[in-house]
Amino acid sequence: MANNNKKNDAPLRFPRSLVAPIGKILTISLKKLERRKKDISKEDPFKDSARILDNASPDADAEEQFGHARVSALKEQIDRQIIQTRKALTQIKIGKYGICEDCGKMIDTDRLIAFPEATFCTKCKEKREK
Secondary structure: OOOOOHHHHOOOOOOHHHHHHHHHHHHHHHHHHHHHHHHHHHOOHHHOOHHHHOOOOHHHHHHHHHHHHHHHHHHHHHHHHHHHHHHHHHHHHOOOOOEOOOOOOEOOHHHHHHOOOOOOOHHHHHHHHO
16 A cells, blocks of 8 residues: 655755744844955955055065955955855745755754854765865
8 A cells, every 4th residue: 555645755844934033144144244244355455555655664565465365364254154144045045944955854953053054964064074
C-alpha cells in the first residue's frame, strides 16, 4: 500500500511568523552596514584631494598608506557582510531561509540566532573553509 502522506514530501521551512522578524532585523542590519561603508570611505586618506599637492615626509606618506590599507580592508569585510545579508534576505523572500545552500538540510537554530545571515549549516561552512 502506497503512503500518500504529503507531510513527508513538503519542503523544509521555518514558519513565516518566525522568519518575518528576522527579515526586519536583517534589513536594519543591511542599512547599518551600507551606512558604515560610506562613513569608512570618508576616512580614506587617499580621498583627500589636498594629498596630491602635498609633498609629505616619508612617515606621513607611510601613515596615509596604512590608513588606506585599513579602510580598504574594512570596506572589503563590510562588502562580504552586505553580500551575506542580501543572500539571507533573498532566502527569506523565496521561502528557503534557514535551509543550507549546499546540503539542503535545516541550519541549526543556535547558528541562526548567533548569525542570522547564515546560508550554510556548520558542517558545510567548515567544508568550504578547508
